[in-house]
Amino acid sequence: MSSPTSSRTRLHPAAIIALAVGGLLVISALTFLAWFLSTQQSDPNAEATDRLVHWQEIFEKYRTENGSLPDVPLGGYCLGDGFPIGVGGTANCRDIDGANHYTEADSAALMNDLGTTGALPAGTSAAVRGTIGPYALYEEHAVQLLTAESAPCVAPAIDVWTDGEGLHICQITLTR
Incomplete structure (x- = not known):
């Protein structure tokens, strides 16, 4: 073989x-x-504006379903949850450790109303120089949706205030 x-x-x-x-x-x-x-790194300013736009959509959905925006007293309200503990030992938005803060707990009625439209966004935007959002300011004829950004605001939000040192307050306005 x-x-x-x-x-x-x-x-x-x-x-x-x-x-x-x-x-x-x-x-x-x-x-x-x-x-x-x-x-x-993702852009924290764009993320803050995206979060604000999402809240705008929720407010508008509530208006569509109920004929008006949620009826809460004039003043400021945190939008969302998970805000850091600040002055007073409370979870705060806007100026975390300053006199001009809003508490997450005082925002519960607004969050409950908005929650009737479906799931609400969780979390917060990045803090900028001790200011964190998003938050809403109820005024007589408008609801201002606001957040802190570290550079000029990203559209559709507009710049309404800056401290000249890197803090920009960005806003989307809803008419009442």
């Missing part, structure tokens, strides 16, 4: 090196891409 002959071909050593280097380049490129994408 004769043994079968093998027709195996061998790669040239230079081809093996080229394949190994090519494989390392592909792995390096994928590693770099993963690192690059993980280091990309």
